[in-house]
Amino acid sequence: MMWTDLVLPYARRQDGLVTAAQCAAVGISPDQIKHLCRTGTWHRVVRGVYRVWIAEAVRTDALRMLIRAAVLSCGPDAVAVGPSAAHLFGLPTARRDPAAAEIAVPGPAGKPRRIQDRLVIVHQRILRPWELTAVDGIACTTPARTVADILLTQDRFTAICATDAALQAALLDAGDLGIVERMFFRRRGAIAARQWLEQVDGRAESPLETRGRLRCLDAGLTPDELQASIVDGTGRVLARADMLWRRPRLIAEADGASVHDRPEALFRDRTRQNDLMAAGYAVVRFTWQDTQSRSAVPRMVQAAMGRNLL
Known part of the structure; x- marks a missing residue:
């Protein structure tokens, strides 16, 4: 067995990562770590955390690995927060370029770390035990605390998309929204966050659907129903509409390219749209680019x- 194999049990539990302290525990010296990094056998991720080239590392997405590395680097009290916690739960957030992991530590330990590693943003924050959990061994804030932080710190569309997604994924239920709101108490951004919380709807099945709904809401065109089942005169289900306006018999659909560009999907969509038109419904489709404009979808x-209505 090679001496580097001694850290593999750690690496397999940690997305291919090991810490300097774990290396020291099995007798691997700092000089040996430097040699492994110089030769490309290992790769330094953040201060005191290294990537070992094993299958577990290859299968992990880069941001998740960075988040785990940042938590390991910042000590036993460190937790992923905000967009980083949201990423662990699979919630959509605004992307940073370059990517960075957001971590919270108690007390004054956060301030110097902000300077030492550009990939790690460290916040000084006191979190209560019931606001903490873990995802695959990575310490992070609970879904409720994560959504509260996103609502308080991100732009409106990002925040509502993340909250809708948390409800859709059953990470939160309607009763949890009261808990989320109480977490706004005496925090900057609370007034806007409370307003945005009133606009969430867990029936949205994608961020694109949420964005389209919000554009319509802002224009005074709130749909009557989301995820509405459309049936013909015989009771046959023709479609499930993302957004439905009943009186004008109008359907709006989120048109995600990854789904609708496939040949079989194009055929199904065309057949479905023909059936809906025959039943008297109008159908409009909107893309992500459409939702970047305030007026395009409305x-x-x-x-x-x-x-x-003519």
Whole structure:
């Protein structure tokens, strides 16, 4: 057995990562670590944490690995917070470029670390035991605390998309939203966060659906129903509509390229749309780019409403 194999049990539990302290515990010296990094056998991720080239490392997404490395680097009290905790739960957040891990530590330990590693953003924050959990061994804030932090610190669309996704994934339920709101107490951004919390809807099945709904909401075109089942005169289900306006018989659909660009999907979508049109429904489709404009989605919806009410 090679001496580097002594750290493999740690690495397999930690997405291919080992710490300097774990190396020392099995007799691997700092000079040996430097040699392994110089030769490309290991790779330094953040201060005191190294990537070992094993299958567990290859299968892990880069941001998750960075988050785990940052938590390991910052000590036993460190936890992933904000966008980093959201990433661990699979919630959509705004991407940083370059990517960075956001970590919280209690007391004054956070301040000097902010300077020492550009990939790690360390916050000084006191978190209560019931606000803490772990995802695959990575310490982080609970879904409720994570969503509260996102609502308080991110832009409106990012925050509501993340909250909708947490509800859709059953990480939170409607009763948990009261807990989330109580976490706003005396925190900066609380007024806006409370307003945004009233706009969440866990029926949205993607961030694109949430964004389209918010554009319509802002234009005074709130849909009557989300994820509505559309049936014909015989009771046959024609479709499940992302957004439905009943009186004008209008459907708006989120058009995600990764799903709808496949040939079989294009065929199904065309057949489905023909069936809906035959039943008297108008259908509009919107893309991510459409939702980046305040007016694009509402303009499509209003135009289709006008045509279908003639």
